[in-house]
Amino acid sequence: LRISAIKHTIISHTYSGSLCVFTNGGSLDDVKSDWGYVDVRQDAHMFWWLFFHDTSYQPSFLPTLDPVPVILWLQGGPGASGTGYGNFEELGPLDLDLNRRETSWTGLGHVLFVDNPVGSGFSYVSNSNAYTTDIDQIAADMVSVLKGFYATHPELLPNPFYIMCESYGGKIGCSNCTGTQSIKAGTFNINLQGTGLGDGWISAMDSVNSWGPYLYQTGLLDDAGLSAVNKAAAATQASVDAGDWVKATNRWSLTESLTTIDPVNVDFYNILAPHHATSALRSHRNISALVAPDLADPLDTLMNGYVKNYLGIPASVTWGGQSNDVFNAQSGDFMKPVILTVDQLIDTGMKVVVYNGQLDLIVDTPGQEMWMKKLSWGRLGEFMAQDFTPMYAYQGQDTGGFSKKMDNFEFWWVLKAGHMVPADAGEFTLYMLHDII
Structure with a gap:
């Protein structure tokens, strides 16, 4: 040391x-x-x-x-x-x-x-x-x-x-x-x-699997959106069940993108935050990489x-x-x-x-x-x-x-x-x- x-x-x-x-x-x-x-x-x-x-x-x-x-x-x-x-x-x-x-x-x-x-x-x-x-x-x-x-x-x-x-x-x-x-x-x-x-x-996975129902119940997803998020979550769960942890991480990211980009730009850190792409894409692990160059x-x-x-x-x-x-x-x-x-x-x-x-x-x-x-x-x-x-x-x-x-x-x-x-x-x-x- x-x-x-x-x-x-x-x-x-x-x-x-x-x-x-x-x-x-x-x-x-x-x-x-x-x-x-x-x-x-x-x-x-x-x-x-x-x-x-x-x-x-x-x-x-x-x-x-x-x-x-x-x-x-x-x-x-x-x-x-x-x-x-x-x-x-x-x-x-x-x-x-x-x-x-x-x-x-x-x-x-x-x-x-x-x-x-x-x-x-x-x-x-x-x-x-x-x-x-x-x-x-x-x-x-x-x-x-x-x-x-x-x-x-x-x-x-x-x-x-x-x-x-x-x-x-x-x-x-x-x-x-x-x-x-x-x-x-x-x-x-x-x-x-x-x-x-x-x-x-x-x-x-307890988080990922509850994203769709949570957003649906708060009026931030419609039926089609709920189906899409749940489908992506199920694919993520399948990777976890298979022990393919890197693929699970990639599929988690895809599931996240369905809520932060399409269709309502939900801010992943506060669902009542302004719904626009800049705030929704603000990643807490590396904010500077996602800010526009100018x-x-x-x-x-x-x-x-x-x-x-x-x-x-x-x-x-x-x-x-x-x-x-x-x-x-x-x-x-x-x-x-x-x-x-x-x-x-x-x-x-x-x-x-x-x-x-x-x-x-x-x-x-x-x-x-x-x-x-x-x-x-x-x-x-x-x-x-x-x-x-x-x-x-x-x-x-x-x-x-x-x-x-x-x-x-x-x-x-x-x-x-x-x-x-x-x-x-x-x-x-x-x-x-x-x-x-």
């Missing part, structure tokens, strides 16, 4: 020139953070970025958490960047204009973003053979990153540690939890307390301009430049379910929380409920039979969602939210996170 020399604190940076100028925003100097690279394997360099707990962001409607947790955020894709998407678009202390985000998770704890798998975001490989091809390899790399991170910040090792995930990050998070559990010994006794699987890609994506501009210079990222590294390669390397593992791994996590006694945005399509709530019914957890029948409880962030606010809880397992439905729950329902997500911790 080698920790790269590029490791800084924010107070050491001064820059001049147009890259630092934001007419409506602030600066990364306005928040306290730290970052670095860990060489997890030969030719595999993974980037982490920590934003420290900031009491100025403490939600007025929630009590302070004591002790302060460390919250690891894992993005989806695979190949999407937590330091970019999760940080600036969802839950970090600053938004895309570098203005304060009042619903930042740094009001509750230290927030750690890791660009994983290697090749995502500012993480990179210097040899194409270093890409990971399955979630077990991703988990092994994450253990190495966490060892490097805690070697830099040993003072945080006793703090409660939670892994919060989104999309494919949920699938990765399951393996990361089991991998971290296996090395909880000696000098790296990480205080892992639980995980939140947000709109998690836990059972791909239109600069603001996140790509921010990350490859001001942020890259501020952090001192090597000139040869392009944020998101290896994203498609990451996805392609995982194509043989992408459609494999990890329901069994969720069962294993519940058995450890750690808190396991599944939460889902009601307006999400790619990982829709009906599909989530389908795979949860396949758990072998001994109390599943009791759990499913109980009534859900309406939840709200604070007295007087509309219902933000519903929850079921039993022992160390919870399921939350989040209203008025799509795939990116923290972005769509910021206040309620803070309440949910606080309740989980």
